Amino acid sequence: MSDEIKHECGIALLRLRKPLQYYIDKYGTPLYAVNKMALLxxxxxxxxxxxxxxxxxxxHVPPGNRYISRYRSVESKPIEDIFEKVNKKFRKAEKEDPKQFKNAEWLQQHYGFTGEVWMGHLRYGTHGKNEIENCHPFLRQNNWKSRNLVVAGNFNMTNVDSLFDKLVSLGQHPKDKVDTVTVMEKIxxxxxxxxxxxxxxxxxxxxxxNKQLSTLIEGNIDLGRVLQRSCRDFDGGYTMxxxxxxxxxxxxxxxxxxxxxxxxxxxxxxxxxxxxxxIKMSFNCDYSDIEEIKPGHAMVIDVSGEYRQxxxxxxxxxxSCSFERIYFSRASDPDIYHERKKLGKLVLPQILKEIDNDLANTVFSYIPNTAETAFFGLVEGLDEYLVKERKRHIREGLLFEEDLERLLSFRPRTEKLISKDVKLRTFITDDAHRDEMVSNVYETTFGVVKEHQDTIVLIDDSIVRGTTLERSILRMLDRLSPKKIVIVSSAPQIRYPDCYGIDMSKMKDFVAFRAVLKLLEENNREELLDETFAKCKDALENDFAHQQNFVKALYEPFTDEQISRKIAEIVTPKNCQAEISVIYQTVDxxxxACPGHSxxxxFTGDYPTPGGNKVVNQAFVNYMVGKGNERAYGAF
Structure with missing residues (x-):
């Protein structure tokens, strides 16, 4: 999306089901698992x-030997940094004793990262400092092997305060009130x-x-029972x-x-x-062999290597999060690829209406690169539309030969109008000149738009804040002197904060919310702000804010089209010559397009957990009392 947002973290877990020596003998290297984890x-x-x-x-390492290894990094290329350190260990081992380098028992006795169970985590910090202490995996240590716990996850909890209080009631003294700590300590x-x-x-x-007793305990721990008891109070989105x-x-x-x-x-x-x-790229398996862990279920892997859901x-x-389908996950997933194409195709009727079906004087393009798949879907929809139009004209039989030739040869005009100059950086400039520098991060293609005649249709994944549109993209497109610019979002209007992993937690950041504020003011309905504020505040003070999203009332007086028109006014730069229009995907x-991920x-304010309702009500109260920059839920 043109408005960059940080989003869900990533996890990887790898369990070798055979002894390390098996992989050394079969693949000729003790680095089989290292390489697979790096690729994952x-x-x-x-x-x-x-x-x-x-x-x-x-x-199965004997006492006296280290059996847990961990590296974390916040360097500019953290994955590269971590695996360079791991590979350095193996280079040292090979140099120390080339003959023993392929002896699993020797390696495990002398070197870390030679075990059979691996965990990896990729961090996008929605909040909090970018410090090594905030990086997963987290380690809870104990002298009993079975009590050691390593945890990493893609999650945010909406009820960190109550989880913290629960730990205190259990007699613990947590070192911090953040969801990563409370989750690990509760488990x-x-x-x-x-x-x-x-x-x-x-x-x-x-x-x-006691030695045999420890072995029995290790083999009989019921992790399913542990999760049942520890996760029953969690309110949030998580893969742990x-x-x-x-x-x-x-x-x-x-x-x-x-x-x-x-x-x-x-x-x-x-x-x-x-x-x-x-998984597909790392293990060259078929997509049909990759399965989804079911909601409310855990993949449990025993010490023996047996597994079950x-x-x-x-x-x-x-x-399941529809933003994964719209933007976050890779489009190389065949299901996601087709869903994104369909998202692009489904906005075509609105576009045709907006341009009065004047395809001859319309140029179609996209930004950023992640919107390319939706753009392909849009173009595919245009082709299908033109086939129907050709059939209709031919059936009517009112065409001269030159008209028929023009009709059959016509193709939609598609161009790469904007591209990003990855070499140009903007962080070194002062605030007064930042907008000018940001606009130059992108390059514009001149000479393909007919001045004061063409309409530009530009499709984006989604529009969150609208600031990039206003400060750079629309200004650049206006330099091409089009008659009109139509910005198309393949996602619906983002109206409410997310509290399950995405960095979208403040009401004032959403251009749709700012549009509604203006509409309320222009229509003399500002009392609705005070009414909603009173309801949210009362619900928070009397502990029923989780029951209802009161902020929905602010949007109810207006249609999607009214809000879109107001958004277009907000993002239109000063002195812009072209007419600006904004079109959004509908929720339907x-x-x-994404029937399995609802x-x-x-977009709708229909939160999947009670904590979501509490978060949106708190976010609105924060806005009304001048604390709009504060997060409406626990720290990450």
Missing amino acids: MNKQANRGQDGAGIANIKL GHFLDEEVQRQFDHFKPLFPED CGMTGTGAAFVARDPAGIRPAYYYADDEVIVVASEKPA EEFLEPLPKK GLHT GDWY
């Missing part, structure tokens, strides 16, 4: 450029209780043999990975399926990732 994370690098981290656990608490439960069960059987010190692992998905999680398994590996293309919370109606169109709360 690089193929999801779009999901986290603020930081990255990996953790690794060795199975850790119930993991401790599960270990104690197994200890109490087996101790009478082996009163004098966990590994115990024994090498058991899990990937848990929230009951509404908000955050994505996919897995693949064969005789050699079990792998979980946030996106299917990462286990329900730990009752699933809710599935509301979104559901038609999470649409940022």
Whole structure:
């Protein structure tokens, strides 16, 4: 999207199902798992450029040997930084003893990152400083292997305060009130209780043999039970990975399926990732072999390498994030590719109406590159429309030969009007000249638009704030001297904050919200702001804000078209010569294009969890009392 927003993190989990020596013998290198993890994370690098981290656990190493390794990085290229450090270890091992370099037992005794269980995380920090302490995986250590816990996830919780209070009531003293800490400590608490439960069960059987007792405990820990007890109070969107010190692992998905999680398994590996293309490219499997972890279920992997999906919370109606389909996930996923094309095709009727069907004097283009697939769908829709028009004219039989030739040879005019100059950076300039520099980050193609005659139709993934349109894109397009510029969003109007992972938490940031404020003012309906504020404040003070989204009332007096026209006025730059129009995808169109992914709360205000309602009400109160820059839910 032209308005850059930070978004959901990415996860990767890899379990080798055979001893390390098997992979050394078969693939000729002890770096099989390292290379696969590097590929899994690089193929999801779009999901986290603020930081990255990996953790690794060795199975069955004797006491006295390290069995958990972890690296995290917030360097400019964190994935590259991490795996360069890991590879440095292996280069050192090969140099130290070339003969032993392919001996798994020797490697695991002397070097880290030689274990069979791997976890990776890519961080896009929605809030909080970009420091190493904020990077996953997080580690909860204990001298009992079974009590060690490594956690990473793609999640945001709406109820961090209540989760923190719950930990305190359990007798803990959490070091910070952030969802990553509260999640890890809550799971850790119930993991401790599960270990104690197994200890109490087996101790009478082996009163004098604590070593065998530990082995029994490690093999019988019920991770499903741990998740049932620890996650029942969670309100948010999440895909959480966990590994115990024994090498058991899990990937848990929230009951509404908000955050994505996919897995693949064969005789050699079990792998979980946030996106299917990462698994496909890393293991050369068929897409049909990659399955989705069901909402409210966890992929549980035993110490033995056996796996199963286990329900730990009752699933809710599935509301998987539609922004994954519109923008975040890679379009190389065949399902997402076709969905994005359909999103582009479905806005065509609105476009034709806006340009009075004058295709001869219309130039179609797109920005940014992620909108290219929707653009292909739009062009495909234009081709289908022209086929129908040709048939209609031929059936009417009122064409001269030259008219028929013109009709049959006509093609829509598609051009690359704007491209980004990746070499130009803007952070070094002062605020007074920043807009001018931002506009020069893009390059404009001259000589293809007929001045004062053509209409430009430019499709974008979505329009969040509208600032990039106003400050750069529309100014550049206006230099081409078109008669009219039509900006098309393949997503509906973003009206409400997200609280499940996307960096969209402040009401004042949304150009649709600013448009409604102007409409309320122009129509003498500003009392609706005070009425809504009173309802939100009362609901928050009396603990029923989770029951209803009161902010919806602000949008109800106006049609989508009225809001779109006002948005067009807001984003029109000063002294712009061309007429500006803005078109949005409809919510019905979104559901038609992405039928299996109905999470649409940022467009409709229909939140999948009670915490979402509380967040939107709090966000509006923050705006009204002058705290619009504050986040409406717990820290990340």
